Amino acid sequence: MHLTIRHETRYTYTLPLAYTIQQLHLTPRVEPQQHVLSWQLSTPGHVHAYTDAYGNQSHMMTMDLPHQTLSIVASGAVETTAPDRGRVPNGDTLSPLIFTVPTRLTGVTPGILELAASCLPDGQAMTRDLMCLAEHIFGAVRYQSGATAVDTTASAALALGEGVCQDHAHLFLACCHAHGIPARYVSGYIDPENSDHAASHAWVDAWVEDKDYSGWISIDVTHARLMTDAYCRIAIGRDYDSAAPVRGVRRGGGTESLSVDVLIVPQ
Template sequence: MQLWIRHETTYTYTAQQAYSIQQLHLTPRLESHQHALSWQLSAAGQLHAYTDAYGNLSHMLTLNAPHTALTIVAAGTVETTAPQGGRVASGDALSPLAYTVPTALTAVTPPIAALAARCIPQPSPLPCTADAMRLAEGIAAAVRYQSGSTAVGTTAGAALDLGTGVCQDHAHILVACCHALGWPARYVSGYIDPGNSGHAASHAWVDVWTDDGADVGWVSVDVTHARLMTDAYCRLAVGRDYDSAAPVRGVRRGAGGESMAATVQVTQQ
């Protein structure tokens, strides 16, 4: 499948800013099941490309000039193939044990531990794919998708208590449930061809380290749709949570407030 993607992010400030710095995860990862046929990243300021600790293709954007707005555009065409059984090639320098470390956004609360235990009453040292899907289905049933019901700083525990959330919350809760069971799991940011689902084209899901006998490694699970990853997905970054895999994240030097608007288009070519 070929996906045409355009992602525009605009920050608008109420006062002039002297300096902005943004960490960008806006370039598709180099993975066997996806290949960027064309991709361009544009913004005012200087872009420095690097690969971060998680193997993500990243950029540091610095704008060292007076400005009252900042627009970042990433666009291109990505060719994807459906990974068999949702399994994505590892090829990572990091051990999967690096993804058992809790974060503030994925901390295990008593309700999260209870949800994990209900879904997986007799856990194995590592899950099989069916275990990961049971968790995903349990989370999707417990936390109804509702756009705008949470924010980027909402923790897994808070979203579960609220009972509503978005794909980011679903992903954080699955990571936290895996941690409660002692299983490696990592957050994935990227895009999805939304079709008629009504869910945002900018998306988040989870890789779970599974043992299916002949196959051991990462299986990519979309909690929001309660399914394995298909060729309708484009992966931007992996990390321990949203903070380490966010498409755009940064700071500025200047007074006043700010607003952010993002538009994402994903269509099949």
């Protein structure tokens, strides 16, 4: 599938800022099932490109002149192919075991233990086990835009019974970690088709031990399905904090207003 993508993040402040630093994960990952045809990142200030610890194409943007608005635009075209049964090659050098450690957003609680036990064995899982978990999470946490925030934990979303794709991903990770199964957060884009879900998306990779395959599979928990060619992968990490598209700090500025526009055009 050919995906044309434009992602604009706009900040507006009530007072001038003296300094801004932002970590950007806005460039598609280098992976066999996706090929970047063209891509550009438009930002003010100084930009330093680097590859982070998870192999993500990253940028550090800094502005040290007074400013009251900030616009970051990532755009381009990506050719994607559907991975066989959601299986994504393990091209990185990191041990899967680093993705078994709970984080601030994926801590384990009794409610999460109960949910995990309904589907998962201990230590390793097959694709059918993980799809069962995705379906249970889909039923336990109804998709509701605006119900949660970026700092909402998996346990809080489960208790609320509502959330967005980020919460579904965090809850899936927490359940896997509770049983010692490697699982990691994925941020990127999805062709929304006729769905109400945002085109900027979050899903998961989980480690399976099937009879004919040992490795990562990619699961969209929000839609309870395996990843297809409708997805563009931007970053992986332990949770939202390590794979967020834009994340940073500022000095000054007063009250902040944020708007995000994402447009995905499939061909």
